[in-house]
Amino acid sequence: xxxxxxxxxxxxxxxxxxxxxxxxxxxxxxxxxxxxxxxxxxxxxxxxxxxxxxxxxxxxxxxxxxxxxxxxxxxxxxxxxxxxxxxxxxxxxxxxxxxxxxxxxxxxxxxxxxxxxxxxxxxxxxxxxxxxxxxxxxxxxxxxxxxxxxxxxxxxxxxxxxxxxxxxxxxxxxxxxxxxxxxxxxxxxxxxxxxxxxxxxxxxxxxxxxxxxxxxxxxxxxxxxxxxxxxxxxxxxxxxxxxxxxxxxxxxxxxxxxxxxxxxxxxxxxxxxxxxxxxxxxxxxxxxxxxxxxxxxxxxxxxxxxxxxxxxxxxxxxxxxxxxxxxxxxxxxxxxxxxxxxxxxxxxxxxxxxxxxxxxxxxxxxxxxxxxxxxxxxxxxxxxxxxxxxxxxxxxxxxxxxxxxxxxxxxxxxxxxxxxxxxxxxxxxxxxxxxxxxxxxxxxxxxxxxxxxxxxxx
Amino acid sequence: xxxxxxxxxxxxxxxxxxxxxxxxxxxxxxxxxxxxxxxxxxxxxxxxxxxxxxxxxxxxxxxxxxxxxxxxxxxxxxxxxxxxxxxxxxxxxxxxxxxxxxxxxxxxxxxxxxxxxxxxxxxxxxxxxxxxxxxxxxxxxxxxxxxxxxxxxxxxxxxxxxxxxxxxxxxxxxxxxxxxxxxxxxxxxxxxxxxxxxxxxxxxxxxxxxxxxxxxxxxxxxxxxxxxxxxxxxxxxxxxxxxxxxxxxxxxxxxxxxxxxxxxxxxxxxxxxxxxxxxxxxxxxxxxxxxxxxxxxxxxxxxxxxxxxxxxxxxxxxxxxxxxxxxxxxxxxxxxxxxxxxxxxxxxxxxxxxxxxxxxxxxxxxxxxxxxxxxxxxxxxxxxxxxxxxxxxxxxxxxxxxxxxxxxxxxxxxxxxxxxxxxxxxxxxxxxxxxxxxxxxxxxxxxxxxxxxxxxxx
Numbered sequence: 001x002x003x004x005x006x007x008x009x010x011x012x013x014x015x016x017x018x019x020x021x022x023x024x025x026x027x028x029x030x031x032x033x034x035x036x037x038x039x040x041x042x043x044x045x046x047x048x049x050x051x052x053x054x055x056x057x058x059x060x061x062x063x064x065x066x067x068x069x070x071x072x073x074x075x076x077x078x079x080x081x082x083x084x085x086x087x088x089x090x091x092x093x094x095x096x097x098x099x100x101x102x103x104x105x106x107x108x109x110x111x112x113x114x115x116x117x118x119x120x121x122x123x124x125x126x127x128x129x130x131x132x133x134x135x136x137x138x139x140x141x142x143x144x145x146x147x148x149x150x151x152x153x154x155x156x157x158x159x160x161x162x163x164x165x166x167x168x169x170x171x172x173x174x175x176x177x178x179x180x181x182x183x184x185x186x187x188x189x190x191x192x193x194x195x196x197x198x199x200x201x202x203x204x205x206x207x208x209x210x211x212x213x214x215x216x217x218x219x220x221x222x223x224x225x226x227x228x229x230x231x232x233x234x235x236x237x238x239x240x241x242x243x244x245x246x247x248x249x250x251x252x253x254x255x256x257x258x259x260x261x262x263x264x265x266x267x268x269x270x271x272x273x274x275x276x277x278x279x280x281x282x283x284x285x286x287x288x289x290x291x292x293x294x295x296x297x298x299x300x301x302x303x304x305x306x307x308x309x310x311x312x313x314x315x316x317x318x319x320x321x322x323x324x325x326x327x328x329x330x331x332x333x334x335x336x337x338x339x340x341x342x343x344x345x346x347x348x349x350x351x352x353x354x355x356x357x358x359x360x361x362x363x364x365x366x367x368x369x370x371x372x373x374x375x376x377x378x379x380x381x382x383x384x385x386x387x388x389x390x391x392x393x394x395x396x397x398x399x400x401x402x403x404x405x406x407x408x409x410x411x412x413x414x415x416x417x418x419x420x421x422x423x424x425x426x427x428x429x430x431x432x433x434x435x436x437x438x439x440x441x442x443x444x445x446x447x448x449x450x451x452x453x454x455x456x457x458x
Numbered sequence: 459x460x461x462x463x464x465x466x467x468x469x470x471x472x473x474x475x476x477x478x479x480x481x482x483x484x485x486x487x488x489x490x491x492x493x494x495x496x497x498x499x500x501x502x503x504x505x506x507x508x509x510x511x512x513x514x515x516x517x518x519x520x521x522x523x524x525x526x527x528x529x530x531x532x533x534x535x536x537x538x539x540x541x542x543x544x545x546x547x548x549x550x551x552x553x554x555x556x557x558x559x560x561x562x563x564x565x566x567x568x569x570x571x572x573x574x575x576x577x578x579x580x581x582x583x584x585x586x587x588x589x590x591x592x593x594x595x596x597x598x599x600x601x602x603x604x605x606x607x608x609x610x611x612x613x614x615x616x617x618x619x620x621x622x623x624x625x626x627x628x629x630x631x632x633x634x635x636x637x638x639x640x641x642x643x644x645x646x647x648x649x650x651x652x653x654x655x656x657x658x659x660x661x662x663x664x665x666x667x668x669x670x671x672x673x674x675x676x677x678x679x680x681x682x683x684x685x686x687x688x689x690x691x692x693x694x695x696x697x698x699x700x701x702x703x704x705x706x707x708x709x710x711x712x713x714x715x716x717x718x719x720x721x722x723x724x725x726x727x728x729x730x731x732x733x734x735x736x737x738x739x740x741x742x743x744x745x746x747x748x749x750x751x752x753x754x755x756x757x758x759x760x761x762x763x764x765x766x767x768x769x770x771x772x773x774x775x776x777x778x779x780x781x782x783x784x785x786x787x788x789x790x791x792x793x794x795x796x797x798x799x800x801x802x803x804x805x806x807x808x809x810x811x812x813x814x815x816x817x818x819x820x821x822x823x824x825x826x827x828x829x830x831x832x833x834x835x836x837x838x839x840x841x842x843x844x845x846x847x848x849x850x851x852x853x854x855x856x857x858x859x860x861x862x863x864x865x866x867x868x869x870x871x872x873x874x875x876x877x878x879x880x881x882x883x884x885x886x887x888x889x890x891x892x893x894x895x896x897x898x899x900x901x902x903x904x905x906x907x908x909x910x911x912x913x914x915x916x
Contacts, residue, residue: 156771196673200771209735213886214758215654215857218786219750220730222698222740225759225781229690236684240677272678277667282680282811292677300672301683302774303765308782313614313658313821315784316760323683324766326773328676353740363771399673428671 004133008443015129015443016112016436018048022087022121023105023114029065029088029155038151041087042066045149048125052132054147062150062163069170071146072131078454080144082173082413084403085124085180086153089116090428097430111433118421118434120180124149126420126442127179134447142454146173150403153180156198156363157402164410175376176407177449179442181397181419184265186435189384189392191377192417193261194294197329197367198400199339200302203231203346204322204357211307211316218317222353225306228321231356234349235299235325240283242299244345250332252369254295261372261394262290294396298328299342326361328398335364366405368415369396376416379452383418387445418442418449462591466901473587473901474570474894476506480545480579481563481572487523487546487613496609499545500524503607506583510590512605518625520608521617527628529604530589536912538602540631540871542861543582543638544611547574548886555888569891576879576892578638582607584878584900585637592905600912604631608861611638614656614821615860622868633834634865635907637900639877642723642851644893647842649835650875651719652752652854653862655787655825657797658760661689661804662780662815669765669774676775680811683764686779689814692807693757693783698741700757702803708790710827712753719830719852720748752854756786757800784819786856793822824863826873827854834874837910841876845903876907 001009008015027041028034042059049057049070057070068087073080092102092115100106105114112122127147134141148171150160164171184190207224208217237243254262267290273281283292292298306321308314327338339360346358370377372394384392404415420442426432459467466473485499486492500517507515507528515528526545531538550560550573558564563572570580585605592599606629608618622629642648665682666675695701712720725748731739741750750756764779766772785796797818804816828835830852842850862873878900884890 198673198773200773207736212734213857214756214760214784215656215786215855217734217751218756218758218856219698219741219754220739220747221734221736222738223759225762226690226694229687229759229762232684232687233691240680276670276675276679278665278679278811279813280680280811281678283677289678293675296677298672298676300676300681300773300775301687301765302672302772303767303776304683304687304779305763305767307759307761309761309763309780313782313784313819314760315656315658315758317758318761321762322767324771326672326771328673353736353738355737361771397673398676399671 003137004447005444007133007137008129008440012440015125016439019112019122019125019439020105022125023116024103026103027088027116028091029152030091038088039066042068042151045087048128049147052128053135054131060163063159065151065159067151067163068149069147072135072141073144075141075144075454078143079174080146081453082146082148082171082176083127084148084176084178086120086150087124088151088154089119090154094430099431107436110436112436113431113433115432117432118425119427119432120153122434122439123179123419123421123442126439127177127446129443130446130450134450142450145450146171153401156365158362160402161406164406168411172411173413175453176404176413176415178401178404178415178417179419180401181417182421182423183419184393184395186422187388188390189388190395191372191380191384191392192395192397193372194331194369194396195367195400195404196297196398197333197335197405198326198363198365199329199335200324200326200361200363201339201342201358202322202324202361203228204320205231206320206355206357207317207353208319211319214315214317221317222351223317224321224354225318227351227354228304228306228323230351231346231349232301232304232323235345239285242297244299244341246341247297247338250334250337251297252331254291257372258295262288262294262396265290265393265395293398295330297330297333300326302326329367331367331369333367335366365400365402366409368404368408370414370416374414376414376453379449380416380418382452383445383448386448387441418445420445461595462905463902465591465595466587466898470898473583474897477570477580477583477897478563480583481574482561484561485546485574486549487610488549496546497524500526500609503545506586507605510586511593512589518621520621523609523617525609525621526607527605530593530599531602533599533602533912536601537632538604539911540604540606540629540634541585542606542634542636544578544608545582546609546612547577548612552888557889565894568894570894571889571891573890575890576883577885577890578611580892580897581637581877581879581900584897585635585904587901588904588908592908600908603908604629611859614823616820618860619864622864626869630869631871633911634862634871634873636859636862636873636875637877638859639875640879640881641877642853644880645846646848647846647850648853649830649838649842649850650853650855651830652789652827653825653858654755654856655791655793655863656784656821656823656858657787657793658782658784658819658821659797659800660780660782660817660819661686662778663689664778664813664815665775665811666777669777672773672775679775680809681775682779682812683776685809685812686762686764686781688809689804689807690759690762690781693803697743700755702757702799704799705755705796708792708795709755710789712749715830716753720746720752720854723748723851723853751856753788755788755791758784760784787825789825789827791825793824823858823860824867826862826866828872828874832872834872834911837907838874838876840910841903841906844906845899876903878903
């Protein structure tokens with residue numbers, strides 16, 4: 001074991017104490033009342049970077065929210081990596097389903113339970129600790145490292161595009177390492193190659209000026225809830241294929257290698273259904289479940305509402321009805337293009353007798369895909385093989401991390417996703433936890449990754 | 459002018475004061491906190507019947523609510539009429555849109571403004587005053603009269619069927635006069651021949667056990683909101699015709715006379731649309747607007763809901779989605795039969811990948827139709843012609859008054875709807891009012907109707 005690895009092992013208790021401190025800050029980005037906590041978390045993160053030996057640590061303002069940056073840039077002739085993570089967390093509702101309070105970290109069975117344990121505070125600390133260990137033992141890092149930790153990942157990073165645009169020099173790098181994401185299993189790693197993108201649309205259907213009496217007026221006017229249902233049902237065919245014209249045009253077809261890589265990832269349909277409480281899955285014909293979740297675009301109704309929702313019967317014709325729609329996108333779909341296609345579909349399928357107002361929501365993200373054999377992934381593969389003793393799977397995820405596609409678009413830098421949370425750790429749900437073994441594994445993996453990447457001269 | 463008519467004219471100021479008293483009682487049947495007010499209104503009604511000279515006045519219990527009955531049965535050999543009205547009122551929200559408080563009656567422009575002014579307290583008092591005037595001047599009525607005033611018309615009369623069933627002897631009559639309903643215009647009367655019936659159904663669609671992440675799971679499972687939209691859109695064809703098998707089977711076709719009567723009722727499409735704030739009407743081809751509203755059955759979505767309804771974007775796949783459905787029915791549709799047809803349609807059109815639970819709601823009513831030339835309507839026609847100086851229109855309404863069909867089914871008695879509220883008087887809305895001229899007109903019309911009906915020997 002190298003001396004920096006011994007340093008990490010020797011300080012593990014202290015790191016867990018630090019993680020506990022970090023987790024006590026309820027930095028929920030979606031709730032305005034927690035804004036001061038998000039600011040505190042930024043301050044905590046900046047101090048931790050400084051104590052690790054990182055230089056030029058600064059809390060920037062990205063619009064109304066903080067972004068923490070820092071760097072160590074003394075490895076002349078070596079590549080530069082930019083490390084990304086986020087110190088904001090999800091809300092905690094329903095809070096009564098937590099075994100212990102979400103912001104009072106508790107260790108049970110060598111797992112630390114708290115909101116943000118794995119998503120993303122534990123993972124964010126891993127590369128900081130790796131850098132600290134190397135700087136402490138060797139007074140230098142094997143390559144140049146920059147850090148960017150943001151405060152809004154859980155709300156779609158609305159201020160990040162502007163921040164990247166105005167800090168291009170500062171963020172320029174050869175490769176991004178994303179300390180947010182996850183691994184496949186306790187005993188097997190995975191290289192995450194792709195993320196889906198996102199665009200969202202709000203649809204408002206309006207009929208009469210007020211809810212009207214279904215006895216007096218029923219039969220004489222278009223019911224906005226019926227009109228909305230007709231519109232919503234036009235989005236898919238009976239087998240779940242999206243019917244929006246042009247929707248699939250930009251979708252890159254799956255190569256044989258990609259298809260095989262996805263097929264290699266173990267999938268147990270019964271387990272998958274049981275976890276969701278479903279008796280049947282549903283989706284596009286000709287694609288496996290993981291293919292549908294990872295490499296196929298979707299159009300989903302996130303919410304539908306209009307008229308009476310109370311107990312019992314109220315015989316009104318709703319004045320309005322609404323749908324919230326979002327699309328998950330895959331390469332090479334463009335969120336604005338797809339939103340335009342959906343809006344055109346709505347315009348073309350507008351039912352008679354009502355007015356339909358539809359508009360694109362601000363939140364959006366480009367899909368992200370990195371070649372499986374990219375040099376960064378080759379390095380990650382060696383590290384994961386060393387950490388787990390097995391070849392990693394090549395996976396994707398249906399979710400989105402806006403930073404990855406933003407860095408590709410704006411700074412031409414690919415992102416290797418290197419993170420150690422597991423699927424069963426209740427991210428976004430009650431009793432979120434992070435395995436302390438994964439926490440330590442991540443710290444060493446980042447050190448090993450620094451060494452692997454340093455073998456490339458720039 | 460007969461002496462009882464003079465008596466009515468001479469006491470009009472006092473009757474308006476009494477109506478004010480009655481209107482000060484906030485007898486809202488849908489709000490549990492107003493239960494004591496509903497009981498007070500029953501007491502007030504019973505006392506008013508007694509002071510008019512009506513005998514055997516009693517407050518019965520129909521389940522948990524009061525029903526006020528009374529009679530005067532000394533006209534041997536003459537027909538017996540049963541007079542129906544209701545002393546409960548609608549809620550007052552949005553209360554800030556009222557010019558004066560809803561339970562502080564205010565007279566402006568010879569109109570009395572208050573919740574329940576025309577629906578139905580003013581109309582309910584008219585036959586009571588007519589009976590009082592005749593009993594005061596002549597010490598007798600020209601025919602036998604029974605009264606039933608209920609407390610739950612505004613919530614669909616759920617306890618009335620049971621009450622009628624157990625009080626058949628007491629309610630037996632040759633004809634019902636319904637003091638709830640309305641006239642066509644200030645200068646022209648109308649005979650209301652038909653009411654639509656009602657059945658209601660709740661549909662609950664369930665997918666995964668909880669809202670799921672649209673990134674992680676989108677594309678692999680059926681979205682319950684999409685499934686519900688597909689189901690809801692299957693209820694109608696593109697032109698608004700109900701697609702439920704058998705739905706129109708029991709619908710009686712319109713005779714030439716009926717069609718002509720409806721065609722004779724003035725209709726201004728621009729006014730109708732402007733009142734609703736619509737640029738286009740919509741509905742079944744081959745029927746006029748009034749035909750669609752009055753003599754054609756409907757299936758309406760009263761509410762639709764599932765998933766995220768807040769501001770902004772939340773990328774969930776809803777766990778559940780729901781629709782509240784009600785059908786307005788026309789002769790000879792049976793509410794239970796139609797509910798069964800709708801449930802069968804739902805079963806047959808259940809989308810895959812979700813569970814669908816649908817059930818009939820308790821509220822229901824049979825449609826009602828009286829022949830336009832029924833002797834009761836012939837009498838009403840003479841009275842209305844005398845009151846307005848013109849032939850009345852023959853109209854229908856798309857709404858429901860459960861009492862009318864209940865009396866036909868359970869006691870084989872037709873109902874003549876004789877009531878003097880007008881369409882523009884904001885029933886169920888802020889600033890409800892009743893023209894004081896209509897109030898007086900109704901009192902005399904009831905007296906004249908008693909005399910007309912008395913010409914028939916039983």
